[in-house]
Amino acid sequence: SGAVFLSDEVGAAAGKEGKLSRLRESEAPANHRLRRILAGEELDGPGAALVLSDVADDQAETVAAMLNRHLDPASLGAQSLSAWNGAAVPDSAGAAFFWVLVLKYLAKALCSERELQKLGRAPTELMAILVAEGRVENAEPALVRDAAARTEEFLLASCGSEWRWERVCQVDREHILGSMELFSSAGLPARTQMGSPGSIFQVGLADDPDGVRVITEPCARLICDLGTSHAAMVLAGGVSGVSSSVHFADQSASFNEGRLTSFPVDDDVQGDLSELLP
Numbered sequence: 001s002g003a004v005f006l007s008d009e010v011g012a013a014a015g016k017e018g019k020l021s022r023l024r025e026s027e028a029p030a031n032h033r034l035r036r037i038l039a040g041e042e043l044d045g046p047g048a049a050l051v052l053s054d055v056a057d058d059q060a061e062t063v064a065a066m067l068n069r070h071l072d073p074a075s076l077g078a079q080s081l082s083a084w085n086g087a088a089v090p091d092s093a094g095a096a097f098f099w100v101l102v103l104k105y106l107a108k109a110l111c112s113e114r115e116l117q118k119l120g121r122a123p124t125e126l127m128a129i130l131v132a133e134g135r136v137e138n139a140e141p142a143l144v145r146d147a148a149a150r151t152e153e154f155l156l157a158s159c160g161s162e163w164r165w166e167r168v169c170q171v172d173r174e175h176i177l178g179s180m181e182l183f184s185s186a187g188l189p190a191r192t193q194m195g196s197p198g199s200i201f202q203v204g205l206a207d208d209p210d211g212v213r214v215i216t217e218p219c220a221r222l223i224c225d226l227g228t229s230h231a232a233m234v235l236a237g238g239v240s241g242v243s244s245s246v247h248f249a250d251q252s253a254s255f256n257e258g259r260l261t262s263f264p265v266d267d268d269v270q271g272d273l274s275e276l277l278p
Contacts, residue, residue: 063131063136066131066136066137067102067136067144067148070139070141070144070145070148071144071145071148072145075148075149075152076152077102077148077149077151077152078148102144102147102148102151103130103131103136103147105146105147105150105151106130106135106136106139106143106144106147107129107130109139109143109146109147110130110135110136110139110143111129111130111135115129
């Protein structure tokens with residue numbers, strides 16, 4: 001698909017713009033089923049970023065079940081929660097995009113104005129209040145359905161009628177090796193080497209219908225815990241005035257058969273994820 005790999009010069013510039021700070025694991029309260037939330041720290045420098053929280057498969061299943069019991073099984077939302085990319089359990093990063101949006105809409109109905117002002121922007125804060133405190137589980141079914149419908153409308157409007165919750169791009173080993181070269185040249189830790197837990201990838205714009213083209217400016221940095229479906233998305237600055245897509249990996253397949261699912265975002269991928277969402 002004509003990949004264009006980053007040069008050492010661009011990689012070095014990316015390294016200067018901001019190194020990826022370590023992920024820290026925070027233990028959720030023991031009295032609810034969400035046992036683990038991964039949270040990310042901001043990038044150093046001007047390209048401040050927000051990590052979209054990753055969850056384990058059982059957590060994705062828990063939240064999906066809470067929402068799904070109120071949805072029409074034939075709806076796009078229900079289909080996405082029950083069979084994201086054909087997996088028995090929703091791909092954790094993929095499902096997170098859907099239900100983080102649902103939680104954002106639900107927060108407006110289930111939280112007071114004062115609570116909303118104190119919530120901040122992090123998805124982890126939404127989950128801590130709406131899920132851990134049982135507000136989603138005890139919400140009126142109509143509220144959940146309305147939030148899901150708004151999410152579907154937003155995603156369809158952003159992605160077009162061809163989205164259908166199944167749009168995947170095949171990524172060959174050459175692309176991934178090129179991405180690893182980028183982070184090697186940017187001076188990121190040795191743990192980013194191929195096949196090691198916590199490997200970091202860089203992906204670019206999906207402007208080639210035959211696959212994903214790795215571009216010369218960082219668009220998204222992806223952290224994958226290989227061997228599991230855990231993934232966390234870091235949106236970083238660096239692409240300006242370009243219609244972009246952010247991608248996350250489906251790690252349920254073997255490494256050589258890994259897929260990327262694309263999620264279009266606004267023209268300028270900078271700042272907080274919340275600014276790109278409704």
